[in-house]
Amino acid sequence: MVKDLLLIVENSAHANPIIRAAVKMAERMAADLTIEVLTPSPVLIPALAPLTTMYVPDWAMADDHTKRSKQISDMVAESTATIRVVGLHDEIFALARRTGRAGPVADLILIGGEDLWETQWLRRHASETIVMGAGSPLLVLAQGDELPPVQNAVIGWKDSPEARRAVHDLVALATPDAKITVVTVGGFADEHRVAAESAGEVVRHLIRHGLRADWEQIGSDELSDTQTLEAFALENDADLLAIGAFAHARLREAVFGGVTHRLLDKARLPVLFSR
Structure with a gap:
């Protein structure tokens, strides 16, 4: 709370x-x-x-x-x-x-x-x-609007300590019986299997907290992971997008950019960053 x-x-x-x-x-x-x-x-x-x-x-x-x-x-x-x-x-x-x-x-x-x-x-x-x-x-x-009651949220998931922290922080913000979609982006076959296992555990945890949770694996096509996550959240009318921040090495973030930097600067909906 x-x-x-x-x-x-x-x-x-x-x-x-x-x-x-x-x-x-x-x-x-x-x-x-x-x-x-x-x-x-x-x-x-x-x-x-x-x-x-x-x-x-x-x-x-x-x-x-x-x-x-x-x-x-x-x-x-x-x-x-x-x-x-x-x-x-x-x-x-x-x-x-x-x-x-x-x-x-x-x-x-x-x-x-x-x-x-x-x-x-x-x-x-x-x-x-x-x-x-x-x-x-x-x-x-980003838009200067207040965060509404979180009844529908998306969490970008790739198993890491930062993403696990985001799960806990999202639970504290979500309203009872809120809909939470755990989203993984792209990945090869082995990565898909690992993502399914860890995302399934997140879904179980969220349901245990009285939330309506499910998992979706989505392709990134020509979009970056950031754009794909944000587009998915906007298309599904999410109140909030939650991510684990700086899950990659800081050098990689600095050189190539990353989900954290792009959403910090250009988010089109409320974004929760956890670490």
Whole structure:
């Protein structure tokens, strides 16, 4: 059961839609909400960050953060949820490394999509830091809409510790009697047999938790695994897509890209990343 939410936003008016969505989620789930505001040193050209970062004294960033925190506190003042506004301010490299590794503890961390951030570099690197080091699942709400009650979800499955963690995190979010489809993508004959065995165990586990679960093996054709999973979830009107994050070696992810990076940046529906 999720009772403690943490929303990560940049110190920018771009974040207002995701703040409102997170407040609605907290009210619906009867959860506490912490809003952590990241105030980086200014960037002359956000698209070129971090190359055009300017030096600003710490006291100036602290003052900027205080003003923005007051604006957010006023925005959420009438909510019935318990909400607190905290923040970090630092030069952009340090801020990306610190996010999610210390400070608030939460059941679930929320972050908005690219359009809800002014500095895309900070969003990408903060997201990776959260996934790799926060110890809590990350929910990306790319469109800035709140997550509805999870009655229909898809989990991308390839047996790994990260994917097993995603199963547990999804159970905590799903409504009673929710439909969960365990999906494996592509694979040769031997891989198909192994996937069937492990996916069958996941289905058994989900059913034991009172959920309606089944397994589907789908081909990727000319699409990437990411596109195939996302397309399947959208075609089946899923409320949420869950995956184990960075299940491949980081070098392989960095060189070839991967499911985690593509969905962190370009998801068209809510995506839950677990590790």
